Amino acid sequence: MSDLTTPATRPADTASGPERGRRIDGKAFAVSLRKQIAADVVAFHAEYGVTPGLAVVLVGNDPASEIYVRNKALETHHVGMRSFMHMLPETTTEAALLTLIGRLNADPEIHGILVQLPLPNGIDARRITNAIDPKKDVDGLGEVNAGRLSLGLPGLIPCTPLGCLMLLQSELGNLRGLNAVVVGASNLVGKPMALLLLNEGCTVSIVHIDTINPQALTRTADILVVATGVSGLIRHDWVKPGATVIDVGITRVPTASGKTKLVGDVAFDEVAPIAGRITPVPGGVGPMTIACLLQNTLTAARLSLSESA
């Protein structure tokens, strides 16, 4: 059950409490969320005669990005939305990409626009992201949606933290008053996650690479969300017994047998016996991200109606 390489400092803790190490099945949650979205798409079309449409833009030939955009397009299609792919050569200029975004912004059949990151050198990703109409910014990475999240206003929320929040609310219900600690302060996950949890009434701390003694804070967390990209960073003695642990990290590492496997930022085998609930890697947060992109596309389609109403 555990492969602790350092002695457990709190054996009594790990044995007590009502429940320990419950796996949060993100894959199953994402399946049911996609089913719900597919039903909502049917109902939305029945009521308004509109089918939500998502445009995904890929520039260049990064193999991982090609897989991501293909999966996004396929899942969009599977829930009954329109899916548009724009695959542009590595030599695409920033000006040409801005022209395409302008055209997609103006296209009434497109409700969501996603430009796959990273972009080739010579293209300013921030300028591109901000050029997307905030009402179509289904990645939630533009300045306006970041501002709306910070101000506690409705808007389009970055997919990964939105997925984490859905899992947390499904497991814990109302989050008000819980101590949440977010490890990692990125624009993509850490900061929006912290703001989302703050808006839900959590007491929120953000721990990052400059933090002197991160364990002192992580050990107080009822909710611990980890998004650092450092595999196995979170050890058993970083976690409060009974905490809900959400592991956003995903890294491919070699195994003893010469193959590779995917691991998270949390040392799962150590932490699972202590945590109340924990997401595995893979099968935890990962499947939620694309499902939330679809959710955001539906939200964006609704926004397009309220705008023209």
Added chain:
Amino acid sequence: MSDLTTPATRPADTASGPERGRRIDGKAFAVSLRKQIAADVVAFHAEYGVTPGLAVVLVGNDPASEIYVRNKALETHHVGMRSFMHMLPETTTEAALLTLIGRLNADPEIHGILVQLPLPNGIDARRITNAIDPKKDVDGLGEVNAGRLSLGLPGLIPCTPLGCLMLLQSELGNLRGLNAVVVGASNLVGKPMALLLLNEGCTVSIVHIDTINPQALTRTADILVVATGVSGLIRHDWVKPGATVIDVGITRVPTASGKTKLVGDVAFDEVAPIAGRITPVPGGVGPMTIACLLQNTLTAARLSLSESA
């Protein structure tokens, strides 16, 4: 020196350490900042032939707001900027106010626009704030500037947290790695303050009305910023010995002699002997707010040039 009404729990702490209870003189800092801004305004005009201009808009007859806008206009004038006042009747409609903002947005002599809050009932303050051109949004309260702050991009930062940051950097230098706790999660102070401190490399926690045991976090703070409007909330046992305490609160309370006085959110006489450095109320953060408004107006004038360059 102290009027503790509860026994000191850590007498050894309050007696130890290199320095305790040093007053941070925000008034003197603001005077020197305004002098610097006045010199910068002269240099800016000499180089570009442009005098920064600030438009302040007041709707209605709230007596406190009348004093605030008068002071803002006077201080703008005193540092050599152009100051424009628009005092509109209580009956002003949202549409009329939006028209005025559109005109000010288009006016090349206006570099900063401030609409004094609160606005009368029937006017949507969020809609008004967002209507201000982000490059002229010297209060930093619009969605775009809130987003830029959240994303760690340059922009116009709300005046009060900017003033707090200037005081902290002046006292402590580089803030990287320090534990910062912000008490209060408002859009005006708490949230932007937390994001500013995060961008400076602090480990940041936000404590608020739903926090179960706020002292557990505040007692870990190297930097404690308090903005709740609850006078005297922060007692001696909430503060780590040697901490730097920034008190944003300002409340008028009655005294025993039947007069009134201004007090902060920190029980000053209790906390000063424990804190390393502390801002008094009045004379701490307050004077920095208008000085930072002037700083932002100069920043906005610079932005207007880089835009047309």
